[in-house]
Amino acid sequence: MNAIELRRKYIEFFEKHGHKAIPSAPVVPENDPTVLFTTAGMHPLVPYLLGEPHPQGKRLTDYQKCIRTGDIDSVGDASHLTFFEMMGNWSLGDYFKKESIAMSYEFLKDVLGFDMNKISVTVFAGEEGIPRDEEAAEAWQNAGIPKERIFYCSREHNWWGPAGETGPCGPDTEIFFDTGKEKCSEHCDPTCSCGKYLEIWNNVFMQYNKKQDGTLEPLKAPNVDTGLGLERVISLLEGKNNVYETELFEEVIAKIRELSKVENIQSYRIIADHLRASMFMIVDGVRPSNVEQGYVLRRLLRRTIRHMRKIELDPNNIGILVNTFVGVLSEMYPEIPANKEILVSVIEEEKTKFLKTLEQGEKEFSKNLEKAKSAGQSKLDGQVVFRLYDTFGFPPEMTAELAEENGISIDMKEFEELFKKHQELSRAGSEAKFKGGLADHSEKTTAYHTATHLLHKALQVVLGPHATQKGSNLTAERLRFDFANPQKVTPEELKQVEDLVNEQIQRDLVVTCEEMTLEEAKAAGATGLFENKYGDKVKVYTIGDFSKEICGGPHVERTGNMGHFRITKEEGVAAGVRRIKAVLE
Numbered sequence: 001m002n003a004i005e006l007r008r009k010y011i012e013f014f015e016k017h018g019h020k021a022i023p024s025a026p027v028v029p030e031n032d033p034t035v036l037f038t039t040a041g042m043h044p045l046v047p048y049l050l051g052e053p054h055p056q057g058k059r060l061t062d063y064q065k066c067i068r069t070g071d072i073d074s075v076g077d078a079s080h081l082t083f084f085e086m087m088g089n090w091s092l093g094d095y096f097k098k099e100s101i102a103m104s105y106e107f108l109k110d111v112l113g114f115d116m117n118k119i120s121v122t123v124f125a126g127e128e129g130i131p132r133d134e135e136a137a138e139a140w141q142n143a144g145i146p147k148e149r150i151f152y153c154s155r156e157h158n159w160w161g162p163a164g165e166t167g168p169c170g171p172d173t174e175i176f177f178d179t180g181k182e183k184c185s186e187h188c189d190p191t192c193s194c195g196k197y198l199e200i201w202n203n204v205f206m207q208y209n210k211k212q213d214g215t216l217e218p219l220k221a222p223n224v225d226t227g228l229g230l231e232r233v234i235s236l237l238e239g240k241n242n243v244y245e246t247e248l249f250e251e252v253i254a255k256i257r258e259l260s261k262v263e264n265i266q267s268y269r270i271i272a273d274h275l276r277a278s279m280f281m282i283v284d285g286v287r288p289s290n291v292e293q294g295y296v297l298r299r300l301l302r303r304t305i306r307h308m309r310k311i312e313l314d315p316n317n318i319g320i321l322v323n324t325f326v327g328v329l330s331e332m333y334p335e336i337p338a339n340k341e342i343l344v345s346v347i348e349e350e351k352t353k354f355l356k357t358l359e360q361g362e363k364e365f366s367k368n369l370e371k372a373k374s375a376g377q378s379k380l381d382g383q384v385v386f387r388l389y390d391t392f393g394f395p396p397e398m399t400a401e402l403a404e405e406n407g408i409s410i411d412m413k414e415f416e417e418l419f420k421k422h423q424e425l426s427r428a429g430s431e432a433k434f435k436g437g438l439a440d441h442s443e444k445t446t447a448y449h450t451a452t453h454l455l456h457k458a459l460q461v462v463l464g465p466h467a468t469q470k471g472s473n474l475t476a477e478r479l480r481f482d483f484a485n486p487q488k489v490t491p492e493e494l495k496q497v498e499d500l501v502n503e504q505i506q507r508d509l510v511v512t513c514e515e516m517t518l519e520e521a522k523a524a525g526a527t528g529l530f531e532n533k534y535g536d537k538v539k540v541y542t543i544g545d546f547s548k549e550i551c552g553g554p555h556v557e558r559t560g561n562m563g564h565f566r567i568t569k570e571e572g573v574a575a576g577v578r579r580i581k582a583v584l585e
Contacts, residue, residue: 006237007332015061020061021062040225041064045060051219059090064086065280066086069082101140105145108175120150123137124153126152127155133152133158133173160202160204166210169209172203175202176199181196201229204226207222244269244273259313260311261311262312274304281297288301301354305358358392378409383414445475450511450559452474462496470483478583479582481581482573485577498566502564504544507544513542514542563584563585566583566585
């Protein structure tokens with residue numbers, strides 16, 4: 001059974017059980033600003049998991065492209081991938097634990113033909129305020145899993161979500177395949193990472209909604225969200241020891257081995273994984289940069305190139321690997337061949353940029369490594385790490401990897417302190433560079449500064465609490481305001497925002513300022529940005545009953561004389577970030 005057949009059998013099985021198939025969403029979430037990437041199939045379904053009716057009904061199934069950046073450092077072992085496909089099925093307030101577990105058991109046994117004697121499961125052990133999941137354990141016993149292969153585990157192992165700071169969450173039950181390896185100890189169980197047990201399926205029982213204050217409220221209609229890892233299941237069905245030996249990778253890894261001069265299995269796998277993940281990011285609109293999704297893409301591509309050089313595979317051959325992947329992925333993912341030219345162009349451009357700085361940076365690293373070793377040091381100074389970053393474009397993660405390979409660590413704490421100072425100086429420099437911002441305290445600029453607070457609050461009222469400030473720039477002629485929002489703001493929404501700001505101006509609200517600690521400001525409900533720039537005391541500006549923000553000032557004393565607020569432009573500036581330009585007339 002190949003990957004396409006596995007995917008088809010999965011969808012058909014759940015369609016027979018009354019589920020409607022829905023398409024995969026992009027790897028960059030369209031409606032969830034709490035995360036950089038789609039890490040699970042539930043991301044596009046959050047509104048429906050919280051109770052909004054789905055147009056396809058209460059039972060859904062799909063296969064979803066996912067990216068998990070938390071696993072980057074684990075890539076190269078038997079099962080971890082940055083990009084992977086998750087097959088899923090959902091119950092939106094319909095069936096619950098008993099039915100979900102019965103269907104999972106039936107699919108593994110009757111459709112895939114697994115030996116169910118090799119299947120073990122974990123369930124939530126409970127904690128203060130949340131009961132032990134006896135319902136799931138009983139459902140597994142009824143399905144056919146004996147008590148001795150049902151393990152009760154803590155929140156760390158058997159609690160899912162939310163995907164961001166808030167949202168649906170709950171206990172889960174995880175399904176593991178016994179690979180046949182010997183137990184590493186008498187305490188070896190599915191929570192052990194020795195490789196005996198391979199997790200293949202996770203059934204999440206969403207019973208709660210985590211609120212902003214951290215409390216859990218029961219969902220009106222509990223949901224089921226499951227995820228079955230395609231790559232892991234294929235490795236088991238093909239009888240392979242790891243995901244990199246399957247049809248999804250074998251051709252590319254063979255090409256890497258053919259082109260390289262040094263045998264290094266881990267580097268082969270890292271190159272294959274990172275390049276594949278990068279291709280899916282690029283197809284969904286991500287471009288290399290120094291922020292958010294773009295930074296992750298840049299990190300993956302640069303790590304790919306470094307490992308190519310490590311195994312003496314000329315980075316100029318990266319296009320050959322891209323073309324090989326296009327061939328491997330074309331049937332499962334038609335968007336890959338459709339974007340072949342863009343993929344090659346973006347990857348080649350980033351390769352060229354990186355190679356210009358890499359060689360010089362590595363020489364600089366080697367010099368400093370020798371100095372540290374001859375001085376008997378076991379740690380590379382943060383100053384060195386920062387200079388490599390600032391001058392040679394070396395991400396600190398890469399310096400850490402190089403250092404580890406050479407038996408030395410890096411002073412990450414010192415690097416972070418220097419990086420923080422660098423950010424503060426950059427911020428101060430940009431304020432001085434552009435006439436405006438806080439460097440210009442003219443009456444007009446002061447009015448524009450107050451207007452940014454009114455605009456910030458109005459955006460959150462109209463669009464939702466996710467519309468937080470991402471940056472601003474002021475002159476005596478206009479304001480520019482960047483904010484989080486996953487899509488273009490409609491003309492109707494812009495009109496509502498504009499009207500709401502003008503309403504506050506016409507109310508002639510009093511603007512007051514109080515000094516307090518950061519904790520007091522938070523407790524008072526003040527919003528704030530870039531918390532690392534705040535000292536022990538902060539200024540909180542309150543505009544009537546409408547806005548309360550931590551800010552350095554200055555502001556008008558009353559809103560009545562600010563003039564008429566008019567939005568002149570709304571545009572996108574980065575993934576998930578929009579920009580508004582506005583004037584006071």
